[in-house]
Amino acid sequence: MSQNNEFLYSAEIQLRVRYSETDQMGYCYYGNYAQYFEVGRVEALRELGMSYKIVEEKGYMLPVSSYNVKYISPAYYDDLLTITTKIIDLKGVRLYFSYDITNEKGQLVSTADTTLVFVDKKTMRPTTPPEDFVSLIFSKK
Amino acid sequence: MSQNNEFLYSAEIQLRVRYSETDQMGYCYYGNYAQYFEVGRVEALRELGMSYKIVEEKGYMLPVSSYNVKYISPAYYDDLLTITTKIIDLKGVRLYFSYDITNEKGQLVSTADTTLVFVDKKTMRPTTPPEDFVSLIFSKK
């Protein structure tokens, strides 16, 4: 998925590795990247025109159903990382993202992909996304 | 508060410092102790006879309104820590806890106290706790 060159939308953010996110190896702990990718997709959706907060207020939630990540170079404390988030596709109830992270030296730190599922907050069952979300997601292709 | 020798109930648990909880200093990150104290009070309430999960199912939540902690000796990766949790008092809407953490060598790692407030999940306003909780909390004195 992350090698896919076709995507619906792409957005870039920057964030710094916090001290709390390091471990005694002196690396950013491997479990903390999930938060970075979450921030990446949240900001991609905001930039696209519908924040994730609004998606929840409309009665949906978007749990992650699958997540694959490769750790290529370590990220260190205080590194200013660039997270590039690509919205790959929306098919039925599933929304596909891919990501890469680079550091200030331009080194590739990580690549990843996630699959998210639209869930109705009342029924807690998978559901198709709202019309305006669908329109928006395909509007920038 | 944590010097107070009077308390309503006391309980002990053990947990190990996870790798994710260390930082590049090689210490357990200072922010992670809050989780340990949370586990301490959750298990104290379960042992006393009403799990925090049940408290929430009854329509209450217990956010923390104040938290004070002293870091005395560092906690390290894989240390097996003993958390002693004391329920100090229940006054009106407020529930007071104090804690200490010791390591396997018997060294004092940390002392802390927290104040929690009973909140009604519907109104999101402070409220007195349910009768059965009040009875329980004073039953072991």
Added chain:
Amino acid sequence: MSQNNEFLYSAEIQLRVRYSETDQMGYCYYGNYAQYFEVGRVEALRELGMSYKIVEEKGYMLPVSSYNVKYISPAYYDDLLTITTKIIDLKGVRLYFSYDITNEKGQLVSTADTTLVFVDKKTMRPTTPPEDFVSLIFSKK
């Protein structure tokens, strides 16, 4: 990898979902599973006969180079989860694990696999593991 039925060693642990690990969806946050798998492999190595702490004291570290996880049923606050960790293989500098998580009802919550790389703490370069580790890992097959 996680479908692989052959493995070198298998170990089971139980842990409870902490309040800190939930998110406002009411689920255990997807990023926190990485910690659970870390606890799973740490305890598997300890049970096998060489704790990860000892591995580090011998001059090695074991960063994760790849991690794939499927979220099948949500894990909720206070759920008592069973993590089954399988050591799949050791090839050159790489150590392969797979995992599954089930809840108290016996439902499958998650499956995952990770690849870890032996790194020399002095040179910070990949290196073959120490002899005694290699012997141990193949001893229980």
Added chain:
Amino acid sequence: MSQNNEFLYSAEIQLRVRYSETDQMGYCYYGNYAQYFEVGRVEALRELGMSYKIVEEKGYMLPVSSYNVKYISPAYYDDLLTITTKIIDLKGVRLYFSYDITNEKGQLVSTADTTLVFVDKKTMRPTTPPEDFVSLIFSKK
């Protein structure tokens, strides 16, 4: 400490509450504020002229020895928070900070203070800070 109107330096940053930082109450988990204050003091030191990363590279570390926090109004997912960090004093081996957090509506979310201790990374014993740090910290008064 946090009511003290005298301070050596003050700096402001903004950050957003991440989804990972919420809990099932729908609040930012009380333990995550420690990370926000860490980011606040790190950026205050950077703005003042010596990043914490540089402090560590000079052979020092700055563990927290005491931390007190009041939770006044909840912080919610996606809230853009303003963290004001004040360097209160440097006395011997101890560096004192106070903090407050406000939300976009101007509501006070939290106040806190921390005491940090200069530690020599080689001896792991408390030590006076380097001369250039001392000069810098008193330079803006």
